[in-house]
Amino acid sequence: MTILETKKLEKHFDGVQAVDNLSIGIEKGEIAGIVGPNGSGKTTLINLLSGTLEIDAGAVIINGVQKFENINPWQISFYGITRTFQDVRLFEQMTVLDNILVVLTERNVFSSLFEKHKEYHLKKAEEVLQKVGLWKKKNQLAINLSYGQRKLLEIARTLAMDAEIYLFDEPFAGLFPEMVKIVSDVVKELKREGKTIILIEHNMELIRKLCDYLFVMDEGKLLAEGKPEKVLAKKEVIEAYLGK
Amino acid sequence: MEYLIHLAILFSIYAILGISLNLVVGYTGLLSITHAAFYGIGAYATAILLTQSGVGFLLSVILGIILAVLASFLIGAVLSKFDGDYYALGSFGFSVIVFSVFLNWQSLTRGPLGILGISKPELFGIDFSSNFAFLILSLLFLIAIYFVSKFIVNSSFGRVLKAIREDEKAIQVFGYNTLYFKLAVFVMSAAMAAVAGSLFASYITFIDTSTFTLMESIFILTIIILGGLANLHGSILGALFLILLPEILRFVGFPTDIAVQMRQVVYGLILILLMLYRPQGLIGEYKL
Amino acid sequence: MGIIPQLILNSIIAGAIYSLVAIGFSLIYGATKFFNLAHGVMAAIGGYSVFYFAKTLGWDLWLAVSIGMLLAGLIGYGLDKIIYKPLRKRKASNMVLLVASLGAFTALQAIIAILFTSQFQTISGNIGAQNIYEIFGGVITQTQLIILISAITIMAGLALLLKYTMFGKAIKAISDDEEVSKIVGINTDKIIGYVFFIGSVIAGLAGILVGFDTGIKPTMGLSLLLKGVIASIVGGIGNIYGGVLGAFLLGFVENFGIWKISGEWKDAIAFGLLIVFLIFRPRGIINN
Numbered sequence: 001m002t003i004l005e006t007k008k009l010e011k012h013f014d015g016v017q018a019v020d021n022l023s024i025g026i027e028k029g030e031i032a033g034i035v036g037p038n039g040s041g042k043t044t045l046i047n048l049l050s051g052t053l054e055i056d057a058g059a060v061i062i063n064g065v066q067k068f069e070n071i072n073p074w075q076i077s078f079y080g081i082t083r084t085f086q087d088v089r090l091f092e093q094m095t096v097l098d099n100i101l102v103v104l105t106e107r108n109v110f111s112s113l114f115e116k117h118k119e120y121h122l123k124k125a126e127e128v129l130q131k132v133g134l135w136k137k138k139n140q141l142a143i144n145l146s147y148g149q150r151k152l153l154e155i156a157r158t159l160a161m162d163a164e165i166y167l168f169d170e171p172f173a174g175l176f177p178e179m180v181k182i183v184s185d186v187v188k189e190l191k192r193e194g195k196t197i198i199l200i201e202h203n204m205e206l207i208r209k210l211c212d213y214l215f216v217m218d219e220g221k222l223l224a225e226g227k228p229e230k231v232l233a234k235k236e237v238i239e240a241y242l243g244k
Numbered sequence: 245m246e247y248l249i250h251l252a253i254l255f256s257i258y259a260i261l262g263i264s265l266n267l268v269v270g271y272t273g274l275l276s277i278t279h280a281a282f283y284g285i286g287a288y289a290t291a292i293l294l295t296q297s298g299v300g301f302l303l304s305v306i307l308g309i310i311l312a313v314l315a316s317f318l319i320g321a322v323l324s325k326f327d328g329d330y331y332a333l334g335s336f337g338f339s340v341i342v343f344s345v346f347l348n349w350q351s352l353t354r355g356p357l358g359i360l361g362i363s364k365p366e367l368f369g370i371d372f373s374s375n376f377a378f379l380i381l382s383l384l385f386l387i388a389i390y391f392v393s394k395f396i397v398n399s400s401f402g403r404v405l406k407a408i409r410e411d412e413k414a415i416q417v418f419g420y421n422t423l424y425f426k427l428a429v430f431v432m433s434a435a436m437a438a439v440a441g442s443l444f445a446s447y448i449t450f451i452d453t454s455t456f457t458l459m460e461s462i463f464i465l466t467i468i469i470l471g472g473l474a475n476l477h478g479s480i481l482g483a484l485f486l487i488l489l490p491e492i493l494r495f496v497g498f499p500t501d502i503a504v505q506m507r508q509v510v511y512g513l514i515l516i517l518l519m520l521y522r523p524q525g526l527i528g529e530y531k532l
Numbered sequence: 533m534g535i536i537p538q539l540i541l542n543s544i545i546a547g548a549i550y551s552l553v554a555i556g557f558s559l560i561y562g563a564t565k566f567f568n569l570a571h572g573v574m575a576a577i578g579g580y581s582v583f584y585f586a587k588t589l590g591w592d593l594w595l596a597v598s599i600g601m602l603l604a605g606l607i608g609y610g611l612d613k614i615i616y617k618p619l620r621k622r623k624a625s626n627m628v629l630l631v632a633s634l635g636a637f638t639a640l641q642a643i644i645a646i647l648f649t650s651q652f653q654t655i656s657g658n659i660g661a662q663n664i665y666e667i668f669g670g671v672i673t674q675t676q677l678i679i680l681i682s683a684i685t686i687m688a689g690l691a692l693l694l695k696y697t698m699f700g701k702a703i704k705a706i707s708d709d710e711e712v713s714k715i716v717g718i719n720t721d722k723i724i725g726y727v728f729f730i731g732s733v734i735a736g737l738a739g740i741l742v743g744f745d746t747g748i749k750p751t752m753g754l755s756l757l758l759k760g761v762i763a764s765i766v767g768g769i770g771n772i773y774g775g776v777l778g779a780f781l782l783g784f785v786e787n788f789g790i791w792k793i794s795g796e797w798k799d800a801i802a803f804g805l806l807i808v809f810l811i812f813r814p815r816g817i818i819n820n
Contacts, residue, residue, distance in 0.1 A: 050417055077419035091410035093530055094403075102407045103418040105400035109428045112401040161418065275627055277634075322807060326814075329567050329630050333761065334810055337803035340758065344800035458754070462638055469631065505642040505650070512639025516615055519624070519632035532627045 002064055003028040003196050004049070004081075004165055009058035011044055011220075018044040020220035022058070026165075026213075031187065031197045033211035033228065035204075037240060041220040042200045043086050046167050049198075050076050050083045080164030084154045084171055086200075092143040096134055099142050099153055100125040100160050128159040132182055148179045155186055165196045172206055184210060204232065216240065249375045253447055255487045256382040257440050260389050262467040262479030264436035269465065270473030270530055271397055272429050273409025275332035277461045278319070281342035282312045282434035284456030286441025291359040291451050292352065301365035301372075301446060308438040315342070316434030317427070324426040327412055339458050346453045358452025365446050382443050389436050393476055396432065405429055406474070409530070459508070466511045469518055472528025481526055486511070537670035539787050545676045545745075547783030548683035552738035553760030554767070554775035555690060556731025562707035562770035563727045566626035570611055570636035571735055572757025574604040576644055576750055578736025579743035583648070583655050601736045608732025611636055612725055620724075637754070645750040654747040655740075675744045682741065686734055687776060694772070703727060707770060735760075755799065762806040768816030777817055781805075 002025040011019040019041045026032045034042050047053040049060060051071035060068045062079045076082075091099050104121045106112040129135040132152040137145065142153060151171065158166055171183050187210055190197055201207050207214065207228055214231045216223040218240045224231050231237060265279045289308030293299045299307075319338045326334055346353050353359070364373035365381065372381045396402055407415040408422050416422055445451050463486070471482025490507050498506055524531045557571050581600030585591045615632050656675070663674040694700035702723045705713040714720050738756060742748070759782060760775075767778025782802060789801035809816065 052413060052417065072421075073413065073416040074419055074421045076417060083417060085414065089411050089414040091407045091415070093410055094406050098403055098406070101400075102403045102415065105403065107419045107421075109401065109424045112404060113396065113399050113428075115400040116398065117400060117403075157418075275630070322811060326810065329626050330810065330814070332627070332630055333567060333765070334807065336758075337762075337806050340803050341800045344797055348794060348796050348800075459638070462634060465631075465634075501649075502646055505645045508642030509639045509646070512635040512637070512642065515635025515638065516632050519628050519635065520615065520618060523624070523628055532625060532631065 001028045002026065003062070004198075005061040005064070006045075006049070007059045007061060009045070009048060009060070010056045011041075011048055011053060012056060017220045019048060022217075022220065022222055024215055024222060024225065026196060026198060028196050029191070029194050030212040031191055031199060031210050033207045033214045034198065034200045034217060035202070035207060035214065036217035036223070039219075040217040040240075042217055043169055044220075045217070046083060046169050046198070046200065050081060050167060077161060077163070081167065082158045082161040082163035082165070083167035084151075084158055084169055086169040086173075088147075088150050088154055090142040090145075090150055090153060090157075093141060095139050095141060096129065096145070096153060097125055097138040100128060100157055103157055103160050124160060128156040131159065131186065132156045148175050151175060152179060152182060155183060159186065163195070165198070166190060167198045169200045170202070171199070172201060172203060180206075208232070246375060249379050251487055251491070253375065253379050253382050253443075255483055256379070256386040257444050257447075258464070258467060258487060259386050259480045259483040260440040260443075261437055261464045262471065262483045263389055263393050263476055264433040264440070265464050266468045266473065266476060266479045267393060267396065267405075267429050267433045267436075269468060270475070270478075270528070271402060271409065272405040272426060273530070274323075274327065274335075274426065274430070275329070275465075276323075276335040276430070276433075277332060277458065277465060278335040278339035278342070279433075279437055279464050280456045280458070280460035281319075281339050282316055282437035283441040283444070283460070283464075284342065284346055284453075285312045285315055285434075286438030287445040287451050287456070288346065288353055288359075288441075289438070290442035290445040291362045294362050294446065295359055300367075301442070302367055305439060305442040308442045309435045312434045312438035312441075313431055316431045320427045320430035320434075323430065324423045336458070339461050343453065343457060346456060353453070356453055358450055359445075360450050362445050362449045362451070364449065378447055382447070385439055385443060389439065390476060390480075393436070396429075397476065401425070401428075406530075463511060466515055468525075469528075469532075470514055470525050472525035473532065474530035475527050478525060478527045478529075485526075534669040535791075537668045539791060540784075541667065541670040541672055541676075543784040543787040544780070545672070545679055545783070546787060547780030548680050549738055549742060549745075549756070549779075550759045550763045550782055551776040551779035552683055552686060552734050552741070553756050554763035554779045555687065555772050556734045557757070557760045558764045558767075558770055558772045558775040559703070559727050559731045561764065562772075563703060563710075563724050564616065564620070564629070565770075566616075566629035566633070567761065568616075568633045569630060569757065570633040570640065571608075571731065571760065572753035572755075573637050573640040573644075574608050574732040574735035574753070575739030575742065575756045576641065576748070576753035577607055578604040578739035579655070579748040579752060580644055580648055580739075580750075581736075582740050582743060583653060583748055587655060597740055600740050601733045604736025604739070605729045605733035607640075608735070609725055609729040612728040616728075617721060617725075620721075637757075641750050641753060648750070650750050652747050652749045655743040673745075675741070679741045679745060682737065686737065690730075690734075690772065699723070699726070758799065759802060762802050764816075765806060765814075766809045766816055768818035771816075771818050774816055774818035781817070 004026040006022055006024050009019050009022040036042055048055055051073035055070055101117050101121055104124055105117055106115050126135055132155055134153055172180050187197055211228050214228045215225045216231060216237050223240055224234050224237050268274050268276045286308035289311050290304040293304040323331055323334050347355050372378050404420055404425055412422050467482040467486050468479050472478030493503055493506055560568050578600040581603045582596045585599055586593050586596035619629055665672050702718050705718055706720050706723055710720055763779035763782050764775045768774030785805050786798050786801055790798055
């Protein structure tokens with residue numbers, strides 16, 4: 001079943017076509033990789049899917065039924081989508097624990113005003129922080145974490161969302177090997193639980209190991225798609241990466 | 245002694261203003277320079293009602309709150325679309341507009357002439373006209389506002405405010421329509437400022453437009469930045485500091501009109517020095 | 533004397549003054565990306581320098597005007613060196629810079645009031661004796677004619693400077709991306725320092741011209757700044773041509789806005805225009 005689909009998606013910045021007539025479909029329960037050279041529109045695509053950027057034209061279809069020509073960012077969690085950011089966006093001057101609790105509690109102004117976090121919120125926060133090895137640092141400010149720890153905290157924050165679709169924008173970039181292992185374990189576990197993952201990544205070895213399906217983007221267009229080993233062997237894909 | 249009581253009353257009024265502004269600036273990271281507008285709305289509500297109708301003090305406070313809520317709802321609905329320096333600039337604009345209304349709606353506010361003879365409060369049959377009694381009353385209001393604010397910042401709502409301050413776009417992705425949160429905290433803060441205004445009008449018994457200028461908003465901002473952003477105790481400390489500071493200047497012995505300007509120089513320098521050397525203020529938990 | 537031609541003339545003169553403030557403000561914003569709220573005080577410094585050197589000391593008028601502009605420029609330059617540059621070095625947020633400039637504004641304005649009192653004063657003793665010209669059924673004074681001529685000269689000169697000199701290209705590069713400019717070898721601190729100097733000189737001139745036209749008071753800087761800021765945003769922030777366009781639009785809206793109501797509402801009308809733009813076209817007329 002196709003859980004997430006784009007139909008003729010378009011986005012341009014100052015005349016540059018960042019995403020160009022892009023129509024792709026992502027199957028439920030799969031890990032879909034998105035690769036492509038820098039500036040090929042991968043992050044723009046994630047931003048369009050999560051409502052962080054406005055769609056110029058085309059549509060996003062979730063669960064095969066809900067069709068969006070415009071998505072508000074605060075709606076996406078309602079449809080079971082969550083994401084990380086390429087440039088790691090944490091709530092810097094808040095504790096590690098608060099970074100997680102804030103995505104667990106009430107979304108409504110009035111109910112949140114009369115709510116303090118409960119025992120089960122704390123339990124959940126402990127669970128996801130343990131998973132990435134940050135529970136011991138729960139009272140530190142996010143701003144004081146190392147780069148790798150910051151990326152892990154961002155992953156933990158998406159885990160707390162209990163989403164259906166996870167958009168990971170270069171989750172492995174700049175991580176030490178032991179942290180890469182933590183993140184890839186998280187990704188594998190999500191897949192076991194039947195979740196769908198969209199992964200932007202440059203490391204081809206990780207792509208081959210993790211992804212069920214692969215999309216190659218170049219200059220905002222879809223260059224190729226299919227099983228990773230087949231796609232990566234294609235001539236035009238190699239050319240796009242290495243230049244002609 | 246009487247003078248100390250006077251200072252203590254001023255302190256509690258400014259501590260209320262500081263705590264309430266801190267909710268917006270310190271916790272939510274929105275640099276609002278329009279707090280004096282809501283302070284003024286509360287003051288005018290009490291002044292007009294107490295001089296022109298038989299309504300009691302408490303009712304005038306409530307009416308001031310209602311008016312401030314309405315005004316801040318309209319202003320906040322516009323401002324909440326912005327963040328950062330554009331928010332600051334927009335709030336700057338509203339402070340000028342509200343001031344113009346105070347100044348020009350003369351049939352109601354008497355403009356620069358001001359409103360004289362505002363009576364001292366009487367509540368539940370207790371007369372608060374002596375300064376000592378008034379001090380008790382204003383401290384009670386301060387304590388109430390402190391605990392309401394504490395409740396707000398310790399709730400889940402308060403945590404969302406901080407997340408908005410840190411990265412508004414990011415927290416939206418996690419399911420929060422931040423516009424409503426920004427609007428809600430702005431309205432609550434304005435309601436508290438109106439209470440301070442009612443106290444001020446009833447205490448001084450005379451108000452005119454000169455109290456509710458942009459300079460007053462800057463002064464309240466100085467209180468909370470000096471005391472420390474995102475810390476309620478910081479605002480109390482800041483108010484204490486800046487209420488006592490002119491008294492120190494007084495001992496230096498400047499003539500009155502120069503002393504007023506001297507104070508402004510000091511407030512300005514405080515802001516500059518804090519930004520240069522200690523942006524989190526005395527006991528702040530947030531660096532701008 | 534027709535009312536419409538007169539309103540048009542008044543609008544153009546106001547637009548010329550506002551554009552002088554907006555140009556400098558926009559130039560500084562372009563290079564540093566923060567709202568320098570101390571910019572308006574440079575106008576007051578210009579005006580008061582002429583008042584002091586020409587009227588109090590009786591020096592030659594042209595000399596006094598030159599000193600006034602130079603002094604404004606130097607103080608603007610000094611603020612950058614002492615306050616903003618260290619903050620930039622520390623990568624302080626633009627909110628910190630904005631608050632620091634708010635402090636500088638508060639302190640400088642109060643210092644002027646201490647030195648010269650906060651009373652309204654005139655620079656030229658013979659305003660009544662000025663030559664008056666009639667254009668298209670409206671009346672314009674000699675001072676106002678000078679305002680127009682100098683505004684046009686400054687705008688043209690600055691446009692040439694920005695377009696054809698290395699200095700202009702460096703400013704453009706810094707406005708686009710400061711980090712990259714550093715890498716390609718532009719001494720950004722030096723260029724930004726010059727930008728502060730030039731912007732402040734022009735603001736100083738605006739203050740001097742306003743002083744000749746109507747008069748001076750310490751708070752004149754604030755109202756000029758507000759108009760300059762509004763003009764810049766309405767026109768498109770960081771773009772000096774947009775700033776000029778915004779300034780004239782503001783001049784017209786303001787002067788026609790008070791056609792039927794009291795002139796006291798001018799500021800509120802100006803900010804109303806700002807807020808309309810903030811809501812519907814936050815990036816201004818020239819949208820880049």
